[in-house]
Amino acid sequence: MERMATEAPLLYLQIALRCAQLIASGALQTGQRLPSVRDSAAQNHVSVATVVQAYRYLEEHGVVTPRHKSGYFVTTASRAKAAGVVRAIQHAPEVPKGQPDNAANVLERPAVSFAGYSPKDKDFFDNDRIRVAVSRAARLKRDTFTDYSSSSGTLALRNAVALRALHLGCALKGENIVITSGCINAVAMCLQAVTKPGDLVAIESPTFFGFLDLLESLNLKAIALPTDPRTGVSLPALQLALDTQPIKALLLVPTLSNPLASIMPLTHKRALARLVAQYQVPLIEDVVFNDLLATDFRRRAVKAFDSEGWVMTCGSFAKTVSPGIRLGWVEAGRWSKELSTLKRVQGTSTNAVLEYALADLLTQGSYEAHLRRLSALMKQRLGQARKLIQASFPVGTRVNDPPAGYTLWVELPGEVDTMVLFALCKAQGITVGPGQLFCTSHRYRHCLRLSFAGAWGPQEQAALTQVGRLACQLVEGLDDETSRAAMDASRMDFISKADVSAYDLW
Missing domain, CATH: 3.40.640.10 (Type I PLP-dependent aspartate aminotransferase-like (Major domain))
Structure with a gap:
């Protein structure tokens, strides 16, 4: 879930902020020991892992240093650094709220990729912890x-x-x-x-x-x-x-x-x-x-x-x-x-x-909790994507319902060639994964693999709806210049190495 600008900082950042304020004000002097992890967890009604994350955040910014089996201590010349941490947390850039927009305007923005598989959404990972x-x-x-x-x-x-x-x-x-x-x-x-x-x-x-x-x-x-x-x-x-x-x-x-x-x-x-x-x-x-x-x-x-x-x-x-x-x-x-x-x-x-x-x-003890959050987030995201596919893709489309993961496998009506659909989507700044890439024959040429490991907001949701509209055009057999150009491209080696590189190898 995106953190809105009006929300308070994350719990570990709140604890780090309070410690930094004490150090910046001189209440905690150089060489003094911070409250133990367990005491701080009890005082703040949070888990031990959250306090450890807060102290490690301060350690990364040079405010405190750990001592083996002794705890965390205030470093020398830390008051200025602590003041910097206070400013960084209090004045973190706001996360803009998503505003509804029409598909035409959304798709004029940078390309949307449903092709990759490596997670690219920064909300999935704790960059500070890493x-x-x-x-x-x-x-x-x-x-x-x-x-x-x-x-x-x-x-x-x-x-x-x-x-x-x-x-x-x-x-x-x-x-x-x-x-x-x-x-x-x-x-x-x-x-x-x-x-x-x-x-x-x-x-x-x-x-x-x-x-x-x-x-x-x-x-x-x-x-x-x-x-x-x-x-x-x-x-x-x-x-x-x-x-x-x-x-x-x-x-x-x-x-x-x-x-x-x-x-x-x-x-x-x-x-x-x-x-x-x-x-x-x-x-x-x-x-x-x-x-x-x-x-x-x-x-x-x-x-x-x-x-x-x-x-x-x-x-x-x-x-x-x-x-x-x-x-x-x-x-x-x-x-x-x-x-x-x-x-x-x-x-x-x-x-x-x-x-x-x-x-x-x-x-770290928080890894299992992170996995549960990630699994729940992706289950919700895939559910939203399935609803959009149901609403905008051609009649007869089938889509799997995995309990977890980052992708959906979509079977379109048999007359749809997803290599053609790939070309139509690419022309509008959208990339998808045609089924033919996943076998050595033409058996899955009517299938798509769609990845939702990247950003997921109004732009991406509008792009997914547009993929469905383009697929409907193919089913209806619209004979316009765009469709003919895509057909011509599909008969050629139109998936260049640059296109394929969008599919993240792991």
Whole structure:
């Protein structure tokens, strides 16, 4: 929810403001200790995590400094800095209230993108908390700037990932986890560990187009498996493929798959773990979206049912902590040593300071509360988008109803070519994700993936309504110059590299 200009500052900023005012007035002198975190939490009727966030905000601005097991103390020459903090909080720029506007005026503004998948809405993340964690790690671990980091990653982050994996139902050891440069890097190394050029890999259909690009770059062949929009990949179809095809690996997203946002029931996940063990075929499981679900019961990964090490689990926190901290992880089961070797010989070392900062963020007590807020926010946003689609898209349109995530999968009437719709939308400053990008055939050419991970206000809502109007024009078969030009463009390679770059790879 956007904070209106008339609202008070956030709770942690209110506490930081009161402390800064005491320091600026001289009531708290240099070297004096701030009230303990627990005492301050009780006095202000807030959680301990909120007070910690307030003190860390003051620490970031050089007003206080922490001492190990002693608390927070006022720094030297802090009165001027505290006065600056007071001014910054009291005179923060107002958030303008959204004003209704007509679609024509809204769409004259900068482009609206429903194409990306990495979250871009700054309301999703606590930038102050991230900055404090990074600055603290840079100060406390400054020696790492002049040392080679461990090829597998810092033990602090590997243990933090193992702790988070408990929410996936997985008992992982930090020593077996390898830190990577994002989730897609983890998937790539898993494929390199278990396949060679020319091998066959089973994937969902539709699937994330980044997987298709990755398979092509590694000279691997793909076999597409039918996937239910609600329950995920078809296990009977998978078993038939394993019986009849020389499949060397499976690459699946069993929880909140991209683009369908399907979730395999736990019974299916357990059966999938048994199936890969029976056929002794590695499963590369992408769990990057699992934390977007509100409960551990639904987050549970296939890895939770893997007792023989046939599941290679890959993830990252780009969707929940910070897209800018490009760190992923992998627990590769039987191939843990191979993954460590691959990372070392490929020279894909990761930044130790960012690893320590991410470990700090993951182990803070407020992370689970943040996930619940994020899940509730996106559920509300997707519900609003579904209503707009229902009101403005052609009759016969179907749209999924995921419990979480950032996207909706839309099936338009069969006569609509979403490559044409892409061109029409692009001409009006709107980008969408045509379904053809998510498969190697024309099967989903009437489908769209729409992302709502960016801003969501009157401009974006008007743009979504306009996408529906353009789709209605295609259904009605309007033969105007715009439609003919779009048809001509669709027969050419009109999706340039610049357009595709709008789709954030992860």
